Amino acid sequence: MAPKVKRIAGGALRIVLSRTLPAEIDRATWLFTRHRPSPKHCPCCGTTTKFRIFGLPPRLDAECPKCHSMERHRLQRLYLDENPSLIEGKDVLHFAPESFARLYISERALSYIGGDLNPAPGDVFVNIEAMHFPDDSFDLVICNHVLEHVDDKKALAELRRVLRPSGTLLLMFPIIEGWATTYENPDVLTPQARLAHFGQEDHVRYFGADVRDRIRTAGFRLAEFTAEEPLVCKFGLLRGEKLFVCGGAL
């Protein structure tokens, strides 16, 4: 191909790809990599199909094209399917709920509150650092990808306060397991700097392995549900991803 034609074709391709996010990232990656997905099963919607590539950097087999669940949603759903007693007949608080998870849990719970700083229709305003709920209000609290945005010490204390002693807190967050210590930096303030340091414009830390000490210090017992084979290949999970299962009673 002549150099001029090649430049024009490359430019046109970049324009097309830049205007086709996020689902069409699949096409870009399909063009530039050798990845050819095999069908996975989504426990959130029951579909078996080829999952989409998603994220920057792109993650293979990340998104269910039907319900838009990600790896972490499917890991949590697998755990809840194995432990239905956590939900059935229980009072549940769910932070920033995804629609498919809200429906599944709210249909089985005794009571269900979806909470967020910017609540979706049907949810309520909840500041995780200073909640308006009385002590011992909930049997199950689900808090996924929230702690990296907030004062985690305040949030964990509040989560412990509103959880009944027999209750369970399910936590997920970005964690760098190879780091012994959580990375926080008071000089990193701008969205651009936070993106560079913490992976997203509104994150304020990257947890390290010592997050377990933070959770225990807040008064929780701790167990971990880890994405391992054969579940990873079957359900399109992120290898080694953790669901932290925190018990309220010490």
Ligand SMILES: [Zn+2]
């Ligand atoms: Zn799905």
